[in-house]
Amino acid sequence: xxxxxxxxxxxxxxxxxxxxxxxxxxxxxxxxxxxxxxxxxxxxxxxxxxxxxxxxxxxxxxxxxxxxxxxxxxxxxxxxxxxxxxxxxxxx
Numbered sequence: 822x823x824x825x826x827x828x829x830x831x832x833x834x835x836x837x838x839x840x841x842x843x844x845x846x847x848x849x850x851x852x853x854x855x856x857x858x859x860x861x862x863x864x865x866x867x868x869x870x871x872x873x874x875x876x877x878x879x880x881x882x883x884x885x886x887x888x889x890x891x892x893x894x895x896x897x898x899x900x901x902x903x904x905x906x907x908x909x910x911x912x913x
Contacts, residue, residue, distance in 0.1 A: 857898050869902040 822830070824846070832842035853863050853871055863871040878894040902910075 865903075867903055867905045869900055869906055872899050872901065873897065874899045 828839055828843045828846055831837075831846060832839045835842065837845075856863050857871060857873055860873060865871075873896050876895045876897060879892050881890050881892045882888065883890055
């Protein structure tokens with residue numbers, strides 16, 4: 822499912838227009854992104870938790886030359902599914 826299909830699904834489930842559903846989805850995604858950028862978690866009960874995770878600096882290898890390279894520390898977005906979501910996906 823891509824974003825347009827998700828918008829159509831939301832519009833169908835809520836009885837709203839695709840324009841309204843698109844605006845609502847964009848607002849939700851922007852809210853999640855803003856909170857993650859500020860270093861906060863976003864917890865959606867029964868669905869999961871969006872959070873940031875720190876990656877330490879490390880040494881890697883260039884696969885073409887085998888040369889060692891330094892990889893800088895970084896922060897990335899992560900999602901941890903809730904138990905209810907895990908069960909639903911597993912078909913239980």
